[in-house]
Amino acid sequence: MASRSKVLLVGSGGVGTMVAYALEYSGKAEVTSVLRSDYDKVVKDGFTIDSCDYGHIECFRTTNIAKSVSDACENHGPFEYVVLVTKCVPDVTNMVEIIAPAVTEESTVVLIQNGIGIETGFKQKFPGHTILSGVSMIGSANRGAQISHEVSDFVKIGVFYNPTLPKEKQDAVCKKFIDIYDNDKIECTFDEDVKFSRWRKLVYNSCINPVSALVDLDVGRIELFGGDGGLIEQLMNEILAIAKSDGVDLPEDVIEFMIRSDDPNYYKPSMQVDVEKGNYLEIEVIIGNPLRIAKKNGVSTPALSVIYELLKLVQCRIKEQKGLIVVPKERPVPTSA
Ligand SMILES: NC(=O)C1=CN([C@@H]2O[C@H](COP(=O)(O)OP(=O)(O)OC[C@H]3O[C@@H](n4cnc5c(N)ncnc54)[C@H](OP(=O)(O)O)[C@@H]3O)[C@@H](O)[C@H]2O)C=CC1
Numbered sequence: 001m002a003s004r005s006k007v008l009l010v011g012s013g014g015v016g017t018m019v020a021y022a023l024e025y026s027g028k029a030e031v032t033s034v035l036r037s038d039y040d041k042v043v044k045d046g047f048t049i050d051s052c053d054y055g056h057i058e059c060f061r062t063t064n065i066a067k068s069v070s071d072a073c074e075n076h077g078p079f080e081y082v083v084l085v086t087k088c089v090p091d092v093t094n095m096v097e098i099i100a101p102a103v104t105e106e107s108t109v110v111l112i113q114n115g116i117g118i119e120t121g122f123k124q125k126f127p128g129h130t131i132l133s134g135v136s137m138i139g140s141a142n143r144g145a146q147i148s149h150e151v152s153d154f155v156k157i158g159v160f161y162n163p164t165l166p167k168e169k170q171d172a173v174c175k176k177f178i179d180i181y182d183n184d185k186i187e188c189t190f191d192e193d194v195k196f197s198r199w200r201k202l203v204y205n206s207c208i209n210p211v212s213a214l215v216d217l218d219v220g221r222i223e224l225f226g227g228d229g230g231l232i233e234q235l236m237n238e239i240l241a242i243a244k245s246d247g248v249d250l251p252e253d254v255i256e257f258m259i260r261s262d263d264p265n266y267y268k269p270s271m272q273v274d275v276e277k278g279n280y281l282e283i284e285v286i287i288g289n290p291l292r293i294a295k296k297n298g299v300s301t302p303a304l305s306v307i308y309e310l311l312k313l314v315q316c317r318i319k320e321q322k323g324l325i326v327v328p329k330e331r332p333v334p335t336s337a
């Protein structure tokens with residue numbers, strides 16, 4: 001049997017744990033997971049997984065578990081693939097620096113995260129490396145090492161092409177990763193057009209995620225309570241317009257596709273789960289970056305701009321709760337002239 005590829009996974013949440021499961025399921029990878037809040041629970045009992053693709057699984061652990069990237073490198077490296085599946089929150093954490101110790105000459109970096117412009121810092125820090133994109137339509141959440149995976153794993157992996165490397169070499173490492181990930185229960189395919197896929201995915205993430213997070217309602221309730229019409233469609237149309245200004249022509253029917261994509265679940269989008277858990281929100285890569293492109297290209301975004309302002313306030317609330325912002329005891333007020 002060929003030797004297994006060594007994979008480092010940073011971010012074993014709803015999506016990352018299912019990625020790890022698929023990679024180990026194939027028998028073609030030896031996965032080392034870096035765990036933080038779930039470390040003790042997983043060492044003791046493993047993850048419990050309820051998956052629409054794989055069924056009920058008790059006590060799942062990857063081949064190796066580490067407490068930090070440096071611990072992983074010391075004991076289980078070097079890694080062929082460094083796979084990042086954390087939330088992408090550049091206004092709070094610099095994940096480029098966190099994974100850097102694991103990126104050796106032979107490593108490929110894989111970013112399985114939502115958003116636009118997520119690759120910029122990685123391209124700068126790792127100019128000689130291949131960087132892969134993963135756009136996932138899975139629906140999965142982690143609550144204390146209990147994974148509820150409700151929407152089937154359908155993931156597209158492609159390349160954020162590096163012009164200094166041969167295209168064939170980048171495509172080959174991408175296809176090898178797909179071969180390790182894909183199996184009979186899920187669908188993992190080659191993404192010919194990463195830019196298109198990322199804009200297409202934002203038709204959901206920039207529109208439904210923020211509304212569900214702001215009103216704390218799942219997609220089923222938003223629809224039952226009449227919130228699926230005007231506002232969400234307006235947000236989606238604004239994303240279509242920004243994408244078009246950036247050279248990506250999305251078909252109109254993507255709106256209906258995204259609105260119906262979680263049927264028949266009362267699905268909580270990942271940003272609503274973040275609000276529920278008091279976690280930071282992926283505002284900048286999901287809304288901030290599209291809005292900056294809109295501004296540059298002169299696209300009007302009245303609804304998205306309001307949503308962005310509201311979400312930034314929610315993010316500050318979370319930062320205060322986590323101690324990242326300290327509010328002065330006495331409210332600073334403008335002094336009269
Ligand atoms: N959930 C979903 O259904 C979907 C999500 N996505 C995208 O996938 C990405 C991942 O989302 P999701 O799985 O929901 O995220 P989760 O919030 O469920 O999980 C993120 C995980 O990353 C861990 N983490 C964060 N920072 C570090 C670090 N420095 N070292 C080690 N672990 C770390 C967290 O650990 P800790 O508990 O310690 O904070 C947590 O376990 C996001 O970009 C999201 O938008 C895409 C499609 C669907």
Ligand SMILES: CC(C)(CO)C(=O)C(=O)O
Nearest residue numbers: 136137138139204269270
């Ligand atoms: C579109 C969806 C719901 C699942 O792929 C998602 O990306 C999320 O929950 O953030």
